[in-house]
Amino acid sequence: MAYRRCETLGDLAENGFRLLVGCRNCGHLRALRPASLFARVSPARNWAALRFRCSRCGGCDVMRSIDTQRTT
Numbered sequence: 001m002a003y004r005r006c007e008t009l010g011d012l013a014e015n016g017f018r019l020l021v022g023c024r025n026c027g028h029l030r031a032l033r034p035a036s037l038f039a040r041v042s043p044a045r046n047w048a049a050l051r052f053r054c055s056r057c058g059g060c061d062v063m064r065s066i067d068t069q070r071t072t
Helices: 009-015
Strands: 018-023 029-032 062-067
Touching: 009 018
Parallel strands: none
Antiparallel strands: 018 029, 018 062
């Protein structure tokens, strides 16, 4: 099955993908549903440009990637 290119949070939500955010300092990893971020940022926002801070250690050196395992 072919997927559309996922550049925005809306694209991720539309395809049923999650956004993986991992802290490079402490290794904390979170899988976020894009729709949970819509209250704070626009669905048209590029997911790779989002800034995150680790909830465990407070570090801001994080990696972002797409979890292509469908959630629906």
